[in-house]
Amino acid sequence: MFVCAGNTESFACAKSVGVGLVQSTLNLSRLCLLEKPKEIIFIGTAGSYDFSMPLLSLFISHQATQIEESFTLKHSYTPLDNGVQAQAQPTLDLPIALVNSSNYIHTDADFSKAMCHAGILLExxxxxxxxxxxxxYGLPCFGVFCVTNYTNAHAHRDFIANHERAKERLEGLINQLKKEQND
Known part of the structure; x- marks a missing residue:
């Protein structure tokens, strides 16, 4: 099953699960109970913590963290496991990236450097x-991402400027994945 965030980031063949950590978790859980998918493929855009990475680059991932800036500054801690990994069998020949999730878009260059230093490339x-x-649910899962912006002071402006082209690149990948699944 192909899923995406929704709202401005919708794709014709992907089911929208909502924006942010809470909406996506609740809505995808409901979809899994109703539709019983064999696999989940998330399609979305991402910000890059690595300012040397070319915009509109494509990546694949089956690992994510949930780290806030305050954690890297030692202003907070969590008793929760802030890393997750799923079984994945992606067939696309794309570079692999570790993805961080937050309900906030980070814009601080020092935070970006800390994330790169930790091996986390995308947000x-x-x-x-x-x-x-x-x-x-014990389902294989992976995500395919297109970089729209860097996690800096211009993140929103660059996201808006590159969003449509990123969606076009992702649509092409969706079509490629669907073709491979049908072969």
């Missing part, structure tokens, strides 16, 4: 929730 609001649901 997407929903993916940690999607992987958590997949893990709960």
């Amino acid at each position: 997407n609001m929903e993916f940690f929730g999607v992987l958590s649901v997949a893990q709960c």
Whole structure:
């Protein structure tokens, strides 16, 4: 089953699960109970913590973290497991990235450097929730991401400027995946 955030980031062949960690988790759980998918493929855009990464780059992932800036500054801690991984069998020949999820878009360059140093390259609001649901139901899952912006002061402006082109690139990948599934 193909899923996406929805709202401005919808795709014709993907079911919308909602924006952010809570909506995506609740709505995807409901979809899994109703439709009983064999696999979940999340399609979405992402911000990059690595400012040298070319915009509109494509990545694949089956791992996510949920780390807030206050955690990297040692201003907070969590008793929860802030990393999740799902079984995945992606067939696309794309670079693999570790994705961080938050209900906030980070814009601080120091936070971006800390995330890169930790090996975390991308930021997407929903993916940690999607992987958590997949893990709960024992479903293979992976995400495909197109980089629209860097996690800096211009994040929103760059996201808006690149969003349509990113969606076009992702649509092409969806069509490729669907073709491979039908072969």
